[in-house]
Amino acid sequence: MKLLFSLFLTFMTGTAVVAQGIEFFHGTWDEALDLSKSQGKPLFVDAYAKWCGPCKRMAATTFKNAEAGDYFNKNFINVKIDAEESEGVKFRQKYPVTAFPTLYFIDENGEVIHQAVGAQDVKGLISLGDKALDKVDYSREYAAGYEKGKREPEFIFNYVKALNKSNKSSLGISNEYLRSQKDLTTEFNLRFILEAAVEADSRIFELLIKYQKEIGVLEGLQSLRDHIKLACENTVQKAIDFKNTELLQEAKEKMKQHYPELSDRFAIESDMAYFKAMKDTKNYAKACDDYVRKVANGNPGDMVHLAEEILNNFSSDEKCMKQAEKYAKEAAHQRGSFDDYYLYARVLLQNGKKKDALDAAHKCQELSKAEDSSATHSVEMLIKMIEG
Numbered sequence: 001m002k003l004l005f006s007l008f009l010t011f012m013t014g015t016a017v018v019a020q021g022i023e024f025f026h027g028t029w030d031e032a033l034d035l036s037k038s039q040g041k042p043l044f045v046d047a048y049a050k051w052c053g054p055c056k057r058m059a060a061t062t063f064k065n066a067e068a069g070d071y072f073n074k075n076f077i078n079v080k081i082d083a084e085e086s087e088g089v090k091f092r093q094k095y096p097v098t099a100f101p102t103l104y105f106i107d108e109n110g111e112v113i114h115q116a117v118g119a120q121d122v123k124g125l126i127s128l129g130d131k132a133l134d135k136v137d138y139s140r141e142y143a144a145g146y147e148k149g150k151r152e153p154e155f156i157f158n159y160v161k162a163l164n165k166s167n168k169s170s171l172g173i174s175n176e177y178l179r180s181q182k183d184l185t186t187e188f189n190l191r192f193i194l195e196a197a198v199e200a201d202s203r204i205f206e207l208l209i210k211y212q213k214e215i216g217v218l219e220g221l222q223s224l225r226d227h228i229k230l231a232c233e234n235t236v237q238k239a240i241d242f243k244n245t246e247l248l249q250e251a252k253e254k255m256k257q258h259y260p261e262l263s264d265r266f267a268i269e270s271d272m273a274y275f276k277a278m279k280d281t282k283n284y285a286k287a288c289d290d291y292v293r294k295v296a297n298g299n300p301g302d303m304v305h306l307a308e309e310i311l312n313n314f315s316s317d318e319k320c321m322k323q324a325e326k327y328a329k330e331a332a333h334q335r336g337s338f339d340d341y342y343l344y345a346r347v348l349l350q351n352g353k354k355k356d357a358l359d360a361a362h363k364c365q366e367l368s369k370a371e372d373s374s375a376t377h378s379v380e381m382l383i384k385m386i387e388g
Contacts, residue, residue: 021064022072024080029091036077036108040165042136044076044129045104047083047091052100054119057381060374064339065122066305067312071129076105105132122312138162146173153177157192164198171196174204190215194227200235200254201247209258228259229266236270240277248274265295276309281317288323300331304343307331311347321351332360338367338375342382349386357386 024046025032036043046063048055062068072078081088083097091097095104095112105114105128114132142159156177163170174196181189184207194215197208208215208227216224232255239247252270256263268290275284288306296302310324328344341364348357361383368375 021069043106047102049100056374058119060378200231300335303327303331
């Protein structure tokens, strides 16, 4: 299961960090590979050139996008390499770069998983990331051993961890192991239950709740809560996959029962994710307003994210776009950053308010003087678009 809903929640609960877009690692290539191994994430590499116009545009727009940042910061170690400088020249000896930008997805062993050439918008870049992740399977070696009959507890535990890490179903393997155990309260089995409880609508989740006191003592209360939240997130994702409102409700109820401190926020964010995926503009708009009133508390980062989500997904819906305009306007007036006014101008343009969009773009142009040259170029293109 691809944990898209988990990514959505990560953004909404961590705006201050994620709103900056994709975070790129600063270090050597060997250090990036080491980090990939230690964190169990593949690498995303933007091989660019300083003179490359599409590279600059992607850096100024796609890489700064909150949704792109949320997705790539969660799933990859992100690296930018100037392919014409010393480190880049060395990189090109193994990874050919014949056009700019060249985008590589590379595993922890330095092997290419996927690659593409050319600048991407947010949806295109995330689509490339999905294709790369589909090719990453940490469980392959364990699967071969399992087929040969290996059933040692430590092996099964590591197999389940590898399946979870690869976003593949582990419930069948986990249930088979747990049914073979006479005593589920050993330290090993309690840790196994914690790792295996990946969906709230499962028997193993009920075991997690049954032994939550013992597991909390063993692994810590926060670890227990994190796994409860993850299991509920995964059930929301299942609800989205199967278009099942009963699963959505079950996830929200179990979160309320077992992690009440976050349950109200979780319920609203679950509705936002579900109705967005279902293209249900009426209920999505209502969930957005609930979020603004009950969760955001005027946070401009949240307002910007909501406005951008609406612009990217419901630009043809008049009611949703009015909300986007309201959110973007509030963020621009409250925080007043380059990114805030850039988005506000785009929303106004989409809503047919060219004069207001031009005013916002000119304000953005003033703010771009404190940014890099790519920001100035981006806003100039936006002004031409509005005037054209």
